[in-house]
Amino acid sequence: QSALTQPASVSGSPGQSITISCTGTSSDVGSYDLVSWYQEHPGTAPKLMIYEDNKRPSGVSNRFSGSKSGNTASLTISGLQAEDEADYYCCSYAGSSTYVFGTGTKVTVL
Amino acid sequence: QVQLVESGGGVVQPGRSLRLSCTASGFTFSSYAMHWVRQAPGKGLEWVAFISYDGGNKYYADSVKGRFTISRDNSKNTLYLQMNSLRVEDTAVYYCAREPGAFDIWGQGTMVTVSS
Numbered sequence: 001q002s003a004l005t006q007p008a009s010v011s012g013s014p015g016q017s018i019t020i021s022c023t024g025t026s027s028d029v030g031s032y033d034l035v036s037w038y039q040e041h042p043g044t045a046p047k048l049m050i051y052e053d054n055k056r057p058s059g060v061s062n063r064f065s066g067s068k069s070g071n072t073a074s075l076t077i078s079g080l081q082a083e084d085e086a087d088y089y090c091c092s093y094a095g096s097s098t099y100v101f102g103t104g105t106k107v108t109v110l
Numbered sequence: 111q112v113q114l115v116e117s118g119g120g121v122v123q124p125g126r127s128l129r130l131s132c133t134a135s136g137f138t139f140s141s142y143a144m145h146w147v148r149q150a151p152g153k154g155l156e157w158v159a160f161i162s163y164d165g166g167n168k169y170y171a172d173s174v175k176g177r178f179t180i181s182r183d184n185s186k187n188t189l190y191l192q193m194n195s196l197r198v199e200d201t202a203v204y205y206c207a208r209e210p211g212a213f214d215i216w217g218q219g220t221m222v223t224v225s226s
Contacts, residue, residue, distance in 0.1 A: 001172055036211075091157075093211075096169055097167060098157065100157060101155040104154040
């Protein structure tokens with residue numbers, strides 16, 4: 001149950017696009033189409049942004065998109081806005097109803 | 111509206127026990143698998159435990175296996191986490207979360223501090 005690997009930080013200017021990677025193994029990310037992404041602002045509960053690799057829940061901006069290739073998933077935020085500054089976590093199903101989270105990425109809007 | 115509310119957190123000494131509760135409202139609780147997820151201060155999210163919609167299946171992270179027990183009472187729309195033999199490293203905000211393939215609804219979290 002090792003954590004998925006994410007970059008510690010990613011930054012970008014308003015209006016730019018950024019991409020956060022999430023690297024797992026063939027036992028989790030690479031085996032199931034069940035990678036999800038969560039946004040967490042300080043002091044608040046995580047919010048689901050992407051599920052099943054690339055689907056957006058109702059109400060989530062279409063500036064957020066997800067993709068996956070092999071054992072690595074990615075979250076792209078386009079048209080970066082000040083409100084996007086937060087911590088982001090990926091999460092993957094790992095079999096037997098267990099899940100593993102990523103190490104987390106702090107997104108800074110310059 | 112759809113909501114999860116945790117309770118039961120607090121300060122406890124190492125080796126002692128604590129039981130967390132998570133009360134659901136606004137949806138059919140008995141239809142969903144549920145999980146506990148925790149976050150130590152300044153750290154990332156860690157999956158803790160799973161329970162199926164009917165309580166028939168349960169799984170735990172290795173870090174809590176044998177010490178924590180997840181359960182639910184569908185008649186009370188409530189999820190529980192019994193935490194025994196608590197360690198300093200169990201200090202965290204504990205969240206309950208609904209799971210239809212992803213964690214789509216989260217509670218506000220309850221803080222557990224294990225300290226002598």
